[in-house]
Amino acid sequence: GAGVSQSPSNKVTEKGKDVELRCDPISGHTALYWYRQRLGQGLEFLIYFQGNSAPDKSGLPSDRFSAERTGESVSTLTIQRTQQEDSAVYLCASNQIAGGSSYNEQFFGPGTRLTVL
Amino acid sequence: QKEVEQDPGPLSVPEGAIVSLNCTYSNSAFQYFMWYRQYSRKGPELLMYTYSSGNKEDGRFTAQVDKSSKYISLFIRDSQPSDSATYLCAVPFSMIYNQGGKLIFGQGTELSVKP
Numbered sequence: 001g002a003g004v005s006q007s008p009s010n011k012v013t014e015k016g017k018d019v020e021l022r023c024d025p026i027s028g029h030t031a032l033y034w035y036r037q038r039l040g041q042g043l044e045f046l047i048y049f050q051g052n053s054a055p056d057k058s059g060l061p062s063d064r065f066s067a068e069r070t071g072e073s074v075s076t077l078t079i080q081r082t083q084q085e086d087s088a089v090y091l092c093a094s095n096q097i098a099g100g101s102s103y104n105e106q107f108f109g110p111g112t113r114l115t116v117l
Numbered sequence: 118q119k120e121v122e123q124d125p126g127p128l129s130v131p132e133g134a135i136v137s138l139n140c141t142y143s144n145s146a147f148q149y150f151m152w153y154r155q156y157s158r159k160g161p162e163l164l165m166y167t168y169s170s171g172n173k174e175d176g177r178f179t180a181q182v183d184k185s186s187k188y189i190s191l192f193i194r195d196s197q198p199s200d201s202a203t204y205l206c207a208v209p210f211s212m213i214y215n216q217g218g219k220l221i222f223g224q225g226t227e228l229s230v231k232p
Contacts, residue, residue, distance in 0.1 A: 004160070031217045040125065042205055042222035043161070050217050059219065091160055097217040106220060108160030 004109035012115045021077045025094030033093040082116045123223025136193040140206035151207040196230045
């Protein structure tokens with residue numbers, strides 16, 4: 001089946017501009033995550049959506065970052081007034097929270113590579 | 118102190134070598150421990166995970182957790198050039214992981230297996 005998809009795959013923007021990054025999760029997955037990966041670094045958590053619950057925004061680095069999710073489908077991460085330090089790969093993941101004692105693997109998309117000039 | 122620490126490498130080995138990748142973590146309450154593999158310009162994919170202490174084997178890969186020393190290891194036997202990738206250890210932040218939630222990742226170790 002289709003995996004997590006993200007668009008665009010690459011985005012080059014000028015400092016100060018706003019950007020929108022899109023994530024289409026795997027169909028039926030109730031949970032959606034955004035992570036950021038700077039060059040040569042691990043993944044930093046940004047935000048997590050689970051069903052109708054309030055999102056966990058604890059990882060958003062500043063108020064320039066925001067994200068929305070429409071129901072249990074597509075999500076958009078918006079970065080306003082981009083800065084050079086925002087340059088990174090932005091990764092989206094989704095999973096189905098099954099409960100019980102099982103481990104609920106997060107499936108990742110290929111990421112959007114953002115370059116801020 | 119970061120919650121999960123990993124030597125970023127890079128690590129270069131000849132084909133057929135045994136590879137040892139390691140992480141340490143700070144919170145003794147963590148129960149699940151994952152290893153993700155990330156090929157260049159791709160998203161991470163789950164390689165394997167363990168619950169609590171002990172070993173788990175899957176083909177040429179063995180994951181090991183030592184909770185007494187808060188140490189996580191991944192061993193790759195008979196390494197192949199196709200194993201060349203970045204390997205990331207991760208733990209779920211929530212102790213009730215089956216309810217979902219963020220993962221905390223190490224910095225990743227870049228591995229290159231030379232033919």
